[in-house]
Amino acid sequence: MTALIEPGLGIGWRPEICGIIDRLDGLRFCEVIAESLPARRRGVGVPDELRSLGVPVVPHGISLSLGGADGVEQRRIDHLARCADALGAPLVSEHVAFVRAGGIEAGHLLPVPRSAEALNVLVRNIRRTQECLPVPLAVENIAALFDWPDDDYSEGEFLAELVERTGVYLLLDVANVYANARNRGRDAGKELRRLPLERVAYGHVAGGSERDGAYHDTHTDPVPGEVLDLVRQWASAGAPAMMLERDGNYPPARELFAELDAIADAAGVDRVTGDAVWSLP
Amino acid sequence: MTGLAERQAALVRALVAAGELPAGFDRDALDTASKALLRKRSGEVGGHLPHVRAALGDRFFALFAAWADGRPKVSTHADAVAFTAHLESTGHLPEPSRRRRRLYRPRRT
Numbered sequence: 140m141t142a143l144i145e146p147g148l149g150i151g152w153r154p155e156i157c158g159i160i161d162r163l164d165g166l167r168f169c170e171v172i173a174e175s176l177p178a179r180r181r182g183v184g185v186p187d188e189l190r191s192l193g194v195p196v197v198p199h200g201i202s203l204s205l206g207g208a209d210g211v212e213q214r215r216i217d218h219l220a221r222c223a224d225a226l227g228a229p230l231v232s233e234h235v236a237f238v239r240a241g242g243i244e245a246g247h248l249l250p251v252p253r254s255a256e257a258l259n260v261l262v263r264n265i266r267r268t269q270e271c272l273p274v275p276l277a278v279e280n281i282a283a284l285f286d287w288p289d290d291d292y293s294e295g296e297f298l299a300e301l302v303e304r305t306g307v308y309l310l311l312d313v314a315n316v317y318a319n320a321r322n323r324g325r326d327a328g329k330e331l332r333r334l335p336l337e338r339v340a341y342g343h344v345a346g347g348s349e350r351d352g353a354y355h356d357t358h359t360d361p362v363p364g365e366v367l368d369l370v371r372q373w374a375s376a377g378a379p380a381m382m383l384e385r386d387g388n389y390p391p392a393r394e395l396f397a398e399l400d401a402i403a404d405a406a407g408v409d410r411v412t413g414d415a416v417w418s419l420p
Numbered sequence: 421m422t423g424l425a426e427r428q429a430a431l432v433r434a435l436v437a438a439g440e441l442p443a444g445f446d447r448d449a450l451d452t453a454s455k456a457l458l459r460k461r462s463g464e465v466g467g468h469l470p471h472v473r474a475a476l477g478d479r480f481f482a483l484f485a486a487w488a489d490g491r492p493k494v495s496t497h498a499d500a501v502a503f504t505a506h507l508e509s510t511g512h513l514p515e516p517s518r519r520r521r522r523l524y525r526p527r528r529t
Binding site for chain 1: 423424425426427428429430431432433435436437443444445446448449450452453455456457460461463467492493494495
């Protein structure tokens with residue numbers, strides 16, 4: 140398949156680090172949280188600092204609740220579609236998860252049971268979303284701190300079935316593969332190889348930390364060496380475009396640049412920092 | 421409502437609204453997830469209210485956790501408004517000045 144995003148390094152665009160991101164001359168693409176773009180009478184507002192980067196931007200939804208048995212709300216799908224139009228995005232991404240049920244917001248992405256019933260719900264919601272989007276959809280594997288008692292499929296089988304029935308692309312979060320494997324005492328490399336990697340549009344890399352006896356995918360800590368190792372393993376078999384997700388507790392620019400370089404090196408792609416570090420005050 | 425809709429609702433209640441533990445789940449794992457959700461919510465509210473977070477320092481999370489108990493999230497903005505009002509009424513934050521109260525008083529029409 141033609142790549143929706145050319146292999147190379149990207150970053151999750153956040154207003155707090157937009158000045159740092161602006162210095163990355165070699166950046167290949169960005170992702171922006173769709174819910175952070177304000178709705179306007181016509182379409183959505185796109186910050187000048189994001190638009191002026193001149194790289195492909197993927198709107199990344201976090202509140203659609205594709206795994207929710209209550210169904211997805213049309214206004215949320217419409218917002219994603221308007222984001223894709225406003226950004227001229229190559230694709231849109233969301234999650235294999237649910238975030239609300241029975242009228243209560245969970246506040247974060249929760250896993251669905253890997254059962255036939257949940258597959259049907261996801262297939263129905265994904266198809267409906269695809270019909271309303273102007274570009275392809277990719278769905279992301281999440282980090283889950285618990286499992287449902289009735290998981291009938293492995294994660295690889297479950298995702299493969301979703302792809303088969305909907306034609307959806309995957310957004311593979313390597314840090315989530317690591318987090319799930321580590322919290323269940325499994326080998327992350329083996330888990331990675333069992334996923335339908337040929338369908339991945341792009342990848343996420345993020346940091347986390349240990350707390351209450353579990354590894355948490357926080358996006359506010361440095362990327363651990365084990366996650367970089369996993370990126371290296373994936374890249375040896377030919378990895379797609381990849382990006383760093385950082386959502387708070389932002390480090391000094393130099394640390395962020397070093398982290399981006401470490402990911403680029405592990406993924407075997409060009410560094411994007413160039414001379415940026417020398418331009419720092 | 422399918423079986424899954426009911427089970428998802430029960431799970432969310434257990435995680436964020438002090439609902440009963442649904443059958444078959446690992447209690448410790450759900451407890452960890454529940455704490456993580458609360459920490460995330462607290463972080464989002466703190467990001468919304470940097471001046472409150474700075475004023476409370478280390479007490480921010482404990483005070484937020486106590487307040488949020490039994491109050492599921494509607495939105496971060498609603499959390500921020502209600503939590504600030506709670507802190508003012510319980511004396512953890514100074515009551516707003518007359519000038520500020522006047523600014524924020526709903527207009528009579």
